[in-house]
Amino acid sequence: MILVxxxxxxxxxxxxxxxxxxxxxxNLEFQRGEFCGLIGPSGSGKTTLxxxxxxxxxxxxxxxxxxxxxxxxxxxxxAARLRRNHIGFIFQTYNLLLLYTAYENVEFPLxxxxxxxxKRKKKxxxxxxxxxxxxxxxxxxxxLSGGExxxxxxxxxxxxxxxxxxxxxxxxxxxxxxxxxxxxxMVKLNREINTTFIFATxxxxxxxxxxxxxxxxxxxxxxxxxxxxxxxxxxxH
Amino acid sequence: xxxxxxKGLIRDRSRSLSPVLIVAAGAFLCVFxxxxxxxxxxxxxxxxxxxxxxxVKIMTRAYNNLSDQMPNDLALLGVGKLMDDLRASEKGITxxxxxxxxxLLDIPDEKGETREQAPVAGLAVDLLGPDSxxxxxxxxxxxxxxxxxxxxxxxxxxxxxxAHRLGVKIGETATLIGSTMNGGLAMHNFTVxxxxxxxxxxxxxxxxxxxxxxxxxxxxxADGAGEIVGYSKEMHYDNNAMTAxxxxxxxxxxxxxxxxxxxxxxxxxxxxxxEYLDLANTFGAIIVTIFVMAMSIVLWNSGLMNGLRRYGExxxxxxxxxxxxxxxxxxxxxxxxTGFIGSLLGTLAGLAITYYLQYVGIDxxxxxxxxxxxxxxxxxxxxxxxxxxxxxxxGLGASxxxxxxxxxxxxxxxxxxxxxxxxx
Numbered sequence: 048m049i050l051v052x053x054x055x056x057x058x059x060x061x062x063x064x065x066x067x068x069x070x071x072x073x074n075l076e077f078q079r080g081e082f083c084g085l086i087g088p089s090g091s092g093k094t095t096l097x098x099x100x101x102x103x104x105x106x107x108x109x110x111x112x113x114x115x116x117x118x119x120x121x122x123x124x125x126a127a128r129l130r131r132n133h134i135g136f137i138f139q140t141y142n143l144l145l146l147y148t149a150y151e152n153v154e155f156p157l158x159x160x161x162x163x164x165x166k167r168k169k170k171x172x173x174x175x176x177x178x179x180x181x182x183x184x185x186x187x188x189x190x191l192s193g194g195e196x197x198x199x200x201x202x203x204x205x206x207x208x209x210x211x212x213x214x215x216x217x218x219x220x221x222x223x224x225x226x227x228x229x230x231x232x233m234v235k236l237n238r239e240i241n242t243t244f245i246f247a248t249x250x251x252x253x254x255x256x257x258x259x260x261x262x263x264x265x266x267x268x269x270x271x272x273x274x275x276x277x278x279x280x281x282x283x284h
Numbered sequence: 285x286x287x288x289x290x291k292g293l294i295r296d297r298s299r300s301l302s303p304v305l306i307v308a309a310g311a312f313l314c315v316f317x318x319x320x321x322x323x324x325x326x327x328x329x330x331x332x333x334x335x336x337x338x339x340v341k342i343m344t345r346a347y348n349n350l351s352d353q354m355p356n357d358l359a360l361l362g363v364g365k366l367m368d369d370l371r372a373s374e375k376g377i378t379x380x381x382x383x384x385x386x387x388l389l390d391i392p393d394e395k396g397e398t399r400e401q402a403p404v405a406g407l408a409v410d411l412l413g414p415d416s417x418x419x420x421x422x423x424x425x426x427x428x429x430x431x432x433x434x435x436x437x438x439x440x441x442x443x444x445x446x447a448h449r450l451g452v453k454i455g456e457t458a459t460l461i462g463s464t465m466n467g468g469l470a471m472h473n474f475t476v477x478x479x480x481x482x483x484x485x486x487x488x489x490x491x492x493x494x495x496x497x498x499x500x501x502x503x504x505x506a507d508g509a510g511e512i513v514g515y516s517k518e519m520h521y522d523n524n525a526m527t528a529x530x531x532x533x534x535x536x537x538x539x540x541x542x543x544x545x546x547x548x549x550x551x552x553x554x555x556x557x558x559e560y561l562d563l564a565n566t567f568g569a570i571i572v573t574i575f576v577m578a579m580s581i582v583l584w585n586s587g588l589m590n591g592l593r594r595y596g597e598x599x600x601x602x603x604x605x606x607x608x609x610x611x612x613x614x615x616x617x618x619x620x621x622t623g624f625i626g627s628l629l630g631t632l633a634g635l636a637i638t639y640y641l642q643y644v645g646i647d648x649x650x651x652x653x654x655x656x657x658x659x660x661x662x663x664x665x666x667x668x669x670x671x672x673x674x675x676x677x678x679g680l681g682a683s684x685x686x687x688x689x690x691x692x693x694x695x696x697x698x699x700x701x702x703x704x705x706x707x708x
Contacts (some may be wrong), residue, residue, distance in 0.1 A: 124607050124609070127608070130603065143600075144292070146291075147288075155601075155604060160605075
C-alpha cells in the first residue's frame with residue numbers, strides 16, 4: 048500500500064529577486080511499513096521534503112499525496128487534521144513543550160484527537176512505559192537528559208499510533224548510546240505496529256539502520272537504494 | 285484541553301503573572317489619573333460654588349456688570365419677597381442671600397486706638413437663622429481653628445492666618461470700616477468669636493465671615509443683599525438643570541429694562557468659568573486620552589511581544605495537528621483572561637486609592653499660598669461611573685488587540701516558517 052507519493056515535486060523559495068530551488072523533480076513512493084531515510088548534506092532539501100510530506104509546507108509545483116490526500120489542495124484545517132490523526136513528528140531538538148511534564152507532553156496529541164480521559168491515561172502510560180521512561184512521567188523537560196527528552200518526543204510521536212512518523216535528524220543531539228537506544232525503539236515500533244518511518248539524516252548511526260536510502264543532492268534525488276540487512280544492532284556489529 | 289492550556293498559562297509566569305501585573309499597573313494608573321483630574325475639576329467647581337457663585341446666583345444687572353468691585357450700592361432690595369417667591373417656585377433649590385463687602389478691619393488697643401489695621405474681604409451669610417444651611421455649605425464646623433462658631437449677633441469669624449497677622453485674640457473687638465449702601469461711612473464693631481481655615485489660599489489670606497443681619501445693619505442694607513445664591517438640594521452641580529432654571533427665571537424679567545432688575549446666572553456663566561471649565565475639561569480629556577493611549581500602546585506591545593515570543597511553541601502545536609484557528613482563538617482567550625484579571629485588579633486598586641483620596645485628599649497648601657483661585661488646598665480624587673470602566677480600555681482592549689496582531693503572524697506565515705523559528 049502506497050502511503051506517500053510525490054510527482055514532479057518542485058519547491059522554490061524567494062531569495063531577494065531570485066528564486067532558490069530547494070527541491071526539483073522529486074518522484075518518490077513510500078510504502079506502508081517502510082523504514083527509510085532521506086540522506087544528504089545540509090541544504091540538500093531533506094527537511095523541506097519532510098515538511099511537505101508532513102503538510103507543514105506546500106509544493107510550488109507538482110503533487111504530493113499522503114494517505115490519499117493531496118497536500119497542495121489541503122486547507123489549513125485539513126492539513127492540521129491529517130497531522131493530528133495520522134502523522135507523528137520527531138525533531139532534532141526534541142521540541143517538547145517546556146511547561147509541561149513528560150506525561151503531559153505525550154498526552155497532548157491525544158487531547159487534540161479528543162480521546163476520553165481513561166483511555167488517554169492508559170495510552171500515555173503505555174507509551175512512556177514502552178520507551179522506559181514511565182518513572183519520568185512527572186518530570187519537566189528541563190529535568191530530563193537529552194536521551195530522555197528524545198524518548199519523550201518519540202513517545203509523543205507514536206502515542207496515537209500514527210501511520211507515518213517523520214523524524215528530522217532525531218539523533219543529532221544524542222550520544223552513541225542514546226542514539227542506539229532510540230533507534231532500537233523505532234525499529235521495534237516499525238516492526239510491531241508497522242508504522243512507516245521517514246528520516247531526514249546525515250548521521251551514520253541512523254543510516255546503518257535504514258532499509259531504504261534516498262540520497263538527495265541540491266534538491267534532487269540522485270540515488271534511491273533498497274538495503275537488505277538484518278535488523279538488529281548494526282552499531283554493535 | 286482548556287484545563288491543559290490553563291496549566292501552561294499558570295505555570296508560565298511570563299504569560300500569566302507578568303501580563304496580569306503589567307495590565308494591572310496600566311489600568312491602575314488610568315483609573316487613578318482619571319479620578320485625579322476629575323476630582324481636581326470637581327473640587328474647583330465645588331469650592332467656587334460654595335464660596336462664591338452658588339449653582340446659580342441672582343443679582344441686579346448693574347451689580348452683575350461690576351460684580352468684581354462688590355458694588356453694594358447696586359445690590360438687590362426687597363430680598364425678603366424675592367426669596368419667598370423663589371422658595372415657592374423653585375422647591376428643589378436652596379436659596380440664600382449673601383453680601384460681599386470690603387473695607388478695613390481695625391483692631392483697637394485698650395484705649396480704643398488702632399493697634400493693627402488691614403484691608404479685608406468679607407462675606408455675610410445667614411449664620412444665625414435656625415434652619416440656615418450656610419454653616420454646612422461653608423463647612424464652618426470643620427474650618428474652625430480656635431474659639432467658637434457664631435453664638436450671637438455681632439460675632440465674627442476671621443481667617444486664622446489673618447488673625448495671626450493682626451495679632452487679634454478670641455473675644456477681642458474688630459471694627460469694620462467701610463461704606464454703606466448709600467455711600468456713607470460705615471463703622472461697626474464686631475467680636476471675634478473664632479478663627480477659621482478653609483484650606484483655600486484666596487480666603488485664608490484675609491477673609492472674615494459675618495452674619496448677614498449684622499452686615500445689613502452696618503452697611504445700611506435693610507432687606508438688601510448683594511446676591512442670592514441657589515444650590516441644588518443634593519449639592520451637585522447639574523449644568524443642564526441650572527441652565528434651564530436660569531433661562532426660565534430670566535425670561536420673566538426679559539421686558540424689564542431696569543438696571544436693578546434681577547438677573548440669574550448659572551455657575552458657568554460667571555467669571556468666564558464656562559470657557560475655563562470647557563478648556564479644563566478638554567485638557568483633562570486630552571491628558572486622560574493620551575495616557576490611556578500610551579498605556580494602550582504599552583499593553584498592546586506587551587500582548588504583541590507575548591504572542592511573538594510563543595511562535596516556537598505554536599510551531600510545535602501546529603506540527604502536532606492543532607489548527608491555526610484554534611491556536612489563534614486560544615491565544616486571544618488567554619489574553620482576555622489575563623487582560624480581564626489584570627484590568628480588574630488594576631481597577632480595584634485604582635478605585636481603592638481613588639476612593640481613599642476622595643475623602644482624605646492631598647494637601648497642596650504650600651504650593652498655593654499666593655493663589656487667588658477658589659480652589660481647595662486639599663485636592664481630592666473623584667470616583668465616577670467612568671472610573672469603573674476606563675482601566676479596561678487599555679487593560680483588556682489593548683492587550684487583546686496586541687495579541688490579535690501578534691497572532692495574525694500565525695496565519696501569514698507558512699507553518700514550516702513558524703517551525704524554522706522554533707528550531708532557530
